[in-house]
Amino acid sequence: MPTHRDLKVWQLSNALAVRIHELTRGVSVESGADLVDQVRRASLSIGANVAEGRGLRTNAQFRRHLDISLGSAAETDAHLAALLDRDALSARDVFDLRDQLATIQRMLVALRNSLPAADRPPTRASAASRPPTPAEAATAPPQPTPPRASAAPRSPRR
Template identity: 35%
Template sequence: MVKVHKDLIVYQKAFSAAMEIFHLSKKFPAEEKYSLTDQIRRSSRSVNANITEAWRKRRYEKSFINKLNDADGEAAETQNWLDFALACGYLDEKVYLDLYKKYDEVLGMLVSMTINSEKWTFSENKKLK
């Protein structure tokens, strides 16, 4: 049973991927510090921040869905920055494909939660399932 946002598998997968990006991005060139490095770290971490906010807003289904949509957008943005990191030669293809796949899984889980939001939300008139 999910009691806190950290119990969500989607949160755990996104956190793990974000930490992997953090460690890999330490090896990016110094000239990328204020562009690619900051962007990919920010977007990857924002996935988790938005999942956390969604969990706290699950009393209001539309707010819950909105924050999941924000997490979805940040996950897709992270994939965009992964594309650039590969094209610039900062990641090898195997690492890139592994991370890209992890974000595909996160995206799929976020879409599923959005489509089935009534299973995750509650109100004064409806108990949490």
């Protein structure tokens, strides 16, 4: 059975987290050691949520974790910007990391959009606007039939 390790997006997000860890090893306290911990955690969270979601039972749960991964990717990007602003990382390194991050984000969105929506519970709007399923129709109380509109008497023409 395929696991999260078989997903290209997980492989790329894991490689990104490793690369961020390598590039932030020498960051000094003055230039952003507090951000180093944050960017490392956020980048690890991208792949970790893909893995967790892949291990759950439904597509809806997997979609939710892919959304969380997208949030972690955005957080990673924000921390990279802060590290660049503090001159803790070079512009070239941040550009390369952001390029990898953008690829991962596109892949997360594509994966989320490719999941079948069959296990998604209907929303109120969609349930109200669709005809009842046979099971719903069988268990629904009988609806009164509306009275027929009778033809109103016409007034004579003059």
